[in-house]
Amino acid sequence: MSSSFTTASPSVAGVTHHSADVNGTTLHYVSAGDTGSPILLVHGWPESWWAFHDVIPLLATTHRVFAVDLRGFGDSAVADGAHDLTTMAEDLHQLIAHLGVGPVHVTCQDISGGPVFAFAATHPDDVLSLTGVETTLPGYGWEMLADVRNGGSWHVGFLAAPGVAELFLSGHERTMLDWAVSAMTTVPGAVTEADLDEFARTYARPGGWLGTQELYRSSLTGGDQMRTLAGSRPLTVPVLAVDGINAPFTEQTMRQVAEDVTAVTIPDVGHFVAQEAPAAFASTVGDFIDRVDGGR
Secondary structure (H helix, E strand, O other), rough: OOOOOOOOOOOOOOOOOEEEOOEEEEEEEEEEEOOOOOOEOOOOOOOOHHHHHOOOOOOOOOOEEEEEEEOOOOOOOOOOOOOOOHHHHHHHHHHHHHHOOOOOEEEHHHHHHHHHHHHHOHHHHEEEEEEOOOOOOOOOOOOHHHHHHHHOHHHHHHOOOOOOOHHOOOOOOOHHHHHHHHHHHOOOOOOHHHHHHHHHHOOOOOOHHHHHHHHHHHHOOOHHHHHHOOOOOOOOOOOOEEOOOOOOOOHHHHHHHHHHEEEEOOOOOOOHHHHOOHHHHHHHHHHHHHHHHHHH
């Protein structure tokens, strides 16, 4: 059974904190709402469940909502074992079994696309629909993000290099987060100082960069494995591709790995869609999920 969890996160009305011992680690997650089909929200980088703190109460009016910290992120444990995307995918499967709420509508953002797609493809009975937000997959364009010669960003290789983030960012977590937000958002003030403090708190703990390091490393090296998985198990559940500033990046990826794709661009937002436009995010995702539920 899940146990309650004490966290230093700011409180959010109606949102409760829990921990679950699954797959050799301890995951922190939050929950809200007590009616409707279940939704699982999975954050990207440099985030935690907190990326959805404004979205969760909106979705929870009509759905049971869960948001998890991936292993090595947020308040989830920095496990002794692997932190790669395949292991994180299995974490999600075991979390759904632990909660006893499956199948779920799962939403991924940014770099969590890899773990979430692998979870959905490997465990299709766990999934009602998949929403990808500003995301792509290894083997389908993700590697371009590291190609600095062709518009990629320096931070991908930096974060993937073993021990480098821990060495250079210890005590300077906010510096990295301030850069990421300034580079990737278009709505001024959408990611607040309090938000940045909350993210920095989790990265500043011992081993706080390990989840990031290993997820980036496995994403850079996992293209062949992902193409094999997607080729043998394309998604058959409805998929929503949500893009902001990088449109149509998510749509292009999802149309290669899924059979039933709806694409939406939320205008005038950057990469952190859930924080830059929480009402539009919740409305877009909620309307899609309601259509899927209505068609079942």
